[in-house]
Amino acid sequence: xxxxxxxxxxxxxxxxxxxxxxxxxxxxxxxxxxxxxxxxxxxxxxxxxxxxxxxxxxxxxxxxxxxxxxxxxxxxxxxxxxxxxxxxxxxxxxxxxxxxxxxxxxxxxxxxxxxxxxxxxxxxxxxxxxxxxxxxxxxxxxxxxxxxxxxxxxxxxxxxxxxxxxxxxxxxxxx
Numbered sequence: 720x721x722x723x724x725x726x727x728x729x730x731x732x733x734x735x736x737x738x739x740x741x742x743x744x745x746x747x748x749x750x751x752x753x754x755x756x757x758x759x760x761x762x763x764x765x766x767x768x769x770x771x772x773x774x775x776x777x778x779x780x781x782x783x784x785x786x787x788x789x790x791x792x793x794x795x796x797x798x799x800x801x802x803x804x805x806x807x808x809x810x811x812x813x814x815x816x817x818x819x820x821x822x823x824x825x826x827x828x829x830x831x832x833x834x835x836x837x838x839x840x841x842x843x844x845x846x847x848x849x850x851x852x853x854x855x856x857x858x859x860x861x862x863x864x865x866x867x868x869x870x871x872x873x874x875x876x877x878x879x880x881x882x883x884x885x886x887x888x889x890x891x892x893x894x
Contacts, residue, residue, distance in 0.1 A: 772882075772884040772885060773884075773885065775882075775884045775886070776884040776885045776886040776887075779881075779884070779886045779888065779889075779890070780886050780887045780888055782890065783852045783887075783888035783889075783890055784888070786837040786838070786850070786852055786890070787835060787837065787852055789837060789838065791837070791838055791839040791840070791848075792835060792836065792837045792838075792839070793835070793836050793839060794833060794834070794835055794836075795810075795823040795834040795835065795836050795851070796823065796827075796834075798836055798839075799816065799819070799820050799823070802816065805844070806844045806845065806846070807845050807846075808845070808846045808847070809845070809846075809847045810822060810823065810836065810847065810848060810849065810851070810893055811849045811893025811894045812849070812893065812894050813893075822893075825868065826851075826853055826865065826868060826869075829861070829864040829865045829867070829868045830856045830858070830860075830861030830862070830864050830865050831853045831854065831855070831856070831865050832853075832854040832855065832856050833853070833854040834851055834852075834853050834854075835851065835852045835853070835854075836848045836850070836851060837850045837851070837852055838850045849892055849893040849894030850890070850891070850892055850893075851890070851891040851892075851893065852888050852889075852890055852891075853865060853869065853888065853889050853890075853891060854887065854888055855886065855887060855888065855889055859883075862883055863883070865889065866880075866881055866882075866883055866889060869881060869889050869891045872891055872892070872893060873891070873892075876892060876893075876894070878892065
């Protein structure tokens, strides 16, 4: 009788251990699955709840400010004004300086507060960049005009158009 009692207790302990292990596996599995599907709080990618406009604006502005802090950055009008003879400067895939200046001026005409060129490359005297960070104006109509112009570039180059999320900057890739 005593033998059966021990065996019975051992069976109960084994069932108790199996239950604990099952719970641990269930919790760990749920966490791993949640990470894989991106559904943990604060995750943007695959999140069940999309980021707020404020979060999107903050993320965008942080990215643009990191580019502005980098080397080889200049305000567009000043950069073109400082051009030396025989050392052309262009933006994007424009072949001439005059085409490049016209495009920069179009952003200013649309209402841009400031157009900054970032990650400027030097190709043996010829300088070029296809990366711009544009400071958006505070006025809604002017913001709309600048974003309409930048969004044309974005969609022509296979990127998504930017929405007005209250961001300070818009990043533009011209190439």
